[in-house]
Amino acid sequence: MSDTILFKNALVVDPTEDTPKKGSLLVQDGKIARKFDDGESVPHADKVIECEGKFLSPGLIDIGVKIGEPGERHKESFKSAGASAAAGGVTTIVARSDTTPAIDTPETLAFLNRRALEASVVNVLPTAALTKGREGREMTEIGFLLDAGAVAFSDWDHVSENTKALSRAYTYAKSLGALVIGHPQEPNLSKGASATSGKFASLRGLSSVSPMAERMGLDRDIGLIEMTGVSYHADQITTARALPALERAKANGLDISAGTSIHHLTLNEFDVADYRTYFKMTPPLRSEADRLALVDALDRGLIDIISSMHTPQDEESKRLPFEAAASGAVGLETLLPAALRLYHAGHITLNKLIAAMTLNPANRLGLSAGRLDIGAPADLCVFDADVPYVLDRTKLHSKSKNTPFDGQRMQGKVIATFVAGAQVFGEV
Numbered sequence: 001m002s003d004t005i006l007f008k009n010a011l012v013v014d015p016t017e018d019t020p021k022k023g024s025l026l027v028q029d030g031k032i033a034r035k036f037d038d039g040e041s042v043p044h045a046d047k048v049i050e051c052e053g054k055f056l057s058p059g060l061i062d063i064g065v066k067i068g069e070p071g072e073r074h075k076e077s078f079k080s081a082g083a084s085a086a087a088g089g090v091t092t093i094v095a096r097s098d099t100t101p102a103i104d105t106p107e108t109l110a111f112l113n114r115r116a117l118e119a120s121v122v123n124v125l126p127t128a129a130l131t132k133g134r135e136g137r138e139m140t141e142i143g144f145l146l147d148a149g150a151v152a153f154s155d156w157d158h159v160s161e162n163t164k165a166l167s168r169a170y171t172y173a174k175s176l177g178a179l180v181i182g183h184p185q186e187p188n189l190s191k192g193a194s195a196t197s198g199k200f201a202s203l204r205g206l207s208s209v210s211p212m213a214e215r216m217g218l219d220r221d222i223g224l225i226e227m228t229g230v231s232y233h234a235d236q237i238t239t240a241r242a243l244p245a246l247e248r249a250k251a252n253g254l255d256i257s258a259g260t261s262i263h264h265l266t267l268n269e270f271d272v273a274d275y276r277t278y279f280k281m282t283p284p285l286r287s288e289a290d291r292l293a294l295v296d297a298l299d300r301g302l303i304d305i306i307s308s309m310h311t312p313q314d315e316e317s318k319r320l321p322f323e324a325a326a327s328g329a330v331g332l333e334t335l336l337p338a339a340l341r342l343y344h345a346g347h348i349t350l351n352k353l354i355a356a357m358t359l360n361p362a363n364r365l366g367l368s369a370g371r372l373d374i375g376a377p378a379d380l381c382v383f384d385a386d387v388p389y390v391l392d393r394t395k396l397h398s399k400s401k402n403t404p405f406d407g408q409r410m411q412g413k414v415i416a417t418f419v420a421g422a423q424v425f426g427e428v
Contacts, residue, residue, distance in 0.1 A: 010051035015355035030420035059091025059379035071100025082120030086425035089381035136160025154181035184218035211239035240293035259305035277325035312400030340412035
């Protein structure tokens with residue numbers, strides 16, 4: 001006997017369609033079996049979940065999640081990251097390789113896979129380092145790491161100054177059909193910067209970097225893509241200056257996609273205020289003009305993917321003078337409600353917003369998840385887009401609580417999360 005679940009009376013957010021539609025969804029043996037329009041008769045099921053008009057979407061796929069294992073388990077474990085993801089409607093984590101030590105050998109990748117399988121309630125897909133030790137000099141064993149399960153290769157925010165070494169790595173990645181994730185920043189200009197250059201940074205006396213550093217880094221990467229033909233994803237485009245170069249690269253047919261972080265879409269440099277270290281990011285928060293340009297690029301499809309860039313940091317590393325404090329913020333649990341700010345503000349439709357966190361990352365990684373097609377995994381999220389609340393960081397499931405949204409009014413909350421039809425969060 002097969003197990004069936006019927007999600008009934010939902011507003012179904014199919015990322016391949018333009019608007020949510022009333023209907024129901026049948027799940028069988030952990031996969032989507034059929035969709036029903038409003039008014040169609042639905043079959044008997046072993047379990048019925050009454051959605052009561054709430055939204056039903058694919059589970060989110062979050063590229064660029066930092067997990068503390070190995071090396072920094074006190075900041076985040078696979079168990080706590082999985083719980084935080086489930087509470088945020090994220091059903092697939094794409095884990096970063098910037099651990100201690102880096103994920104740069106098949107053995108450390110095997111450890112990551114084993115720990116994820118043991119401890120996480122959501123899917124975990126690993127990335128591996130592009131160069132050994134993330135030092136930008138010698139490429140890793142890309143073929144062996146692909147065989148061990150790596151879905152992409154990246155040194156993340158440790159940007160190599162050795163363009164020749166990168167060209168070799170990109171060429172080899174191309175020959176194996178591997179995806180490279182780049183962090184478009186000019187490394188020397190960016191080193192030591194904690195804010196974006198401008199009047200605000202000058203008034204606060206903060207070390208800063210010009211937005212041109214991102215443009216220059218992207219220009220170099222685009223040149224390497226054109227030279228090698230590698231499949232490339234920019235992890236965070238955060239400035240208006242980088243967008244024309246990205247648009248030209250796409251128009252020229254290069255295999256390039258781009259993401260940005262939810263923090264750069266919803267916050268700006270003024271949120272740093274009087275040295276609030278929970279707002280210290282890498283890259284730093286940008287101007288309001290940059291933020292609005294990113295929102296427009298997302299709406300136009302120039303930016304493909306929204307990620308949380310979840311970076312847990314403990315209290316000791318954040319409660320320091322601004323320039324000495326660690327960069328980054330947790331975001332797994334706040335990704336969806338923060339993104340819904342763009343929907344409520346009328347900047348983007350709900351289906352297009354959800355596609356940037358489901359279908360688009362799935363397509364880039366070659367996953368069958370992130371969609372509501374028949375036969376796709378029943379990785380699902382039920383959420384209320386309208387419920388208001390004030391975020392309390394102490395209630396987050398992550399071990400680290402370094403969120404910039406603490407005490408802020410949010411609108412939208414996850415009700416339940418399902419992975420392969422199994423409920424991993426909520427009570428419905």
